Amino acid sequence: MSTPTPQNNHRVHQRSEHPVYAELHASPEFHELRSKFRRFVIPATIAFMVWYLLYVVMSNWAHDFMSTKVIGNINIALIFGLLQFASTFLIAWMYGRYMNKHTDPLARELDRRYNDATGEAQR
Numbered sequence: 001m002s003t004p005t006p007q008n009n010h011r012v013h014q015r016s017e018h019p020v021y022a023e024l025h026a027s028p029e030f031h032e033l034r035s036k037f038r039r040f041v042i043p044a045t046i047a048f049m050v051w052y053l054l055y056v057v058m059s060n061w062a063h064d065f066m067s068t069k070v071i072g073n074i075n076i077a078l079i080f081g082l083l084q085f086a087s088t089f090l091i092a093w094m095y096g097r098y099m100n101k102h103t104d105p106l107a108r109e110l111d112r113r114y115n116d117a118t119g120e121a122q123r
Contacts, residue, residue, distance in 0.1 A: 020117040033106040
């Protein structure tokens with residue numbers, strides 16, 4: 001991971017102050033991009049947090065249920081714990097697919113418009 005240099009920070013600062021940046025930020029396409037991003041991220045975050053807190057709550061206050069053996073020494077708590085990992089990877093995979101399909105085309109178009117307006121694509 002590289003540390004930001006003053007030159008890089010200056011470039012980011014310049015970019016956010018460019019007039020076309022404000023124009024694109026106010027555009028309907030940018031608002032659609034943010035809306036599509038939020039449409040996935042907010043429900044997915046809430047669902048995962050509820051699922052995670054269910055695991056924590058049940059581990060603390062439903063000890064008898066969580067210690068129920070399913071197969072051999074494998075109990076419900078272990079299955080829930082492993083499902084936490086599985087759900088994390090599932091959400092990451094779903095996020096990638098959703099963003100590639102719904103937000104990346106909009107983001108690329110906004111980036112292209114910014115680069116065309118500022119001439120950065122020529123650098």
